[in-house]
Amino acid sequence: MNGKRYSRQRELIYETLKCSHQHPTAEMLYSWLKPENPTLSLGTVYRNLNLLADEGAITRMAFPVERYDAKVEPHSHFRCMVCGGVYDLELPYDRHLDDAALLASGHDISRHELIFHGSCCNCKQKH
Amino acid sequence: MNGKRYSRQRELIYETLKCSHQHPTAEMLYSWLKPENPTLSLGTVYRNLNLLADEGAITRMAFPVERYDAKVEPHSHFRCMVCGGVYDLELPYDRHLDDAALLASGHDISRHELIFHGSCCNCKQKH
């Protein structure tokens, strides 16, 4: 009664995402697929990306809304998945990670950002 | 001729951001300041946050647009600040970081995300 069916559009979107390593936006996926699938609509792309993300088949990569921080020194953050709050974390910045990333990728690393997810002190008590 | 002047609004926004540790959105800052500053407009908040971020006085905390990734296993990312491209990074997931974060914060950590910034192999050559 609450099943999910096969859908050509979903498969298309998922396969395209899986083959691209560009971490595309919904808009990008749409523009790639549209030429071959003229009836495809952007709404469907968003709908299926959300479906896939909710069931854990793919990953969303961003905060939905921009946040700002007056602390400009590199430091890490914690994001509570229950209340949505964002906290600073007092962890020393680890330069070794940048070295390791350079070694693994060859890209020019200038810094990194570390974001933890979980439930915060307040929320974890409320079961 | 191209200088920046003192502005009460900018100072207000910056001070409020500095005192809050909530990593607020523009909307949140606006709602905090509006009661005491009835003429303040949301556009001004955005304008000044962008100004401050561009000059490095504050930090933006998100991708402006949602991106998706078909790889669901925890792994890290690299974001090129020149071309905006996003790449996967083959770094082993380090559980110790989660332990350290728990120890430092007391929050319930379920995982972390590591995002490197810099210029990618392609872009760094073009000077």
Place this chain on the structure above:
DNA sequence: TTAGGTGCAAACAATTTGCCGTGTT
């Protein structure tokens, strides 16, 4: 047949911009 899926357009939400009067220097 029946619930889920899709296209399309309208609605919504987040952010930017143009215009024009105000404030800083």
Place this chain on the structure above:
DNA sequence: AACACGGCAAATTGTTTGCACCTAA
């Protein structure tokens, strides 16, 4: 006096939703 700044509202951009039709099971 010049020109940056801020208020306001309109414009843009990113994302979601309602509705009527279509399709997999």
